Amino acid sequence: MGIQLNHISGVTLALLAAAAVIAPVGHTQETSPQTVPEALDDLMTTYSGDYFRNRGIGRQARRIVGFSFPERELDWDANATAAAVRDLWMLQSAADPTLRVPDLASPFNTSLLTMPSASRPTVGSEFIFESF
Numbered sequence: 001m002g003i004q005l006n007h008i009s010g011v012t013l014a015l016l017a018a019a020a021v022i023a024p025v026g027h028t029q030e031t032s033p034q035t036v037p038e039a040l041d042d043l044m045t046t047y048s049g050d051y052f053r054n055r056g057i058g059r060q061a062r063r064i065v066g067f068s069f070p071e072r073e074l075d076w077d078a079n080a081t082a083a084a085v086r087d088l089w090m091l092q093s094a095a096d097p098t099l100r101v102p103d104l105a106s107p108f109n110t111s112l113l114t115m116p117s118a119s120r121p122t123v124g125s126e127f128i129f130e131s132f
Contacts (some may be wrong), residue, residue, distance in 0.1 A: 036088065040085070043077070043081050044077055046077055046083050047074075047077050048074050048076075048077050048078060049073075049078040054070075
């Protein structure tokens with residue numbers, strides 16, 4: 001029992017065969033996850049670029065003609081970085097529940113001026129110099 005291909009023309013079969021042969025081969029991309037400092041560095045230079053990208057002839061010509069506004073680009077980078085830092089702070093502070101602990105006893109609850117004077121100092125309240 002064979003496959004009946006009477007309704008498909010030869011031109012269509014030729015196009016399908018050519019598309020299958022010419023189609024690019026898919027490659028997997030092995031990328032490591034980006035760390036937070038690397039992501040912030042990339043975010044700080046997204047629009048304005050780094051020093052070496054800003055010194056090119058094309059960049060200078062766009063700036064002179066009026067197609068590039070460095071102040072706006074720096075503003076966009078600063079806003080993007082501030083939003084990312086704000087989100088990171090929210091993730092850091094909201095990741096764990098709030099821990100409540102009792103306060104520790106403080107040795108600074110009283111003052112020497114408010115303590116009653118005595119002929120003999122209280123042990124542990126001041127230095128005691130013993131003569132040898």
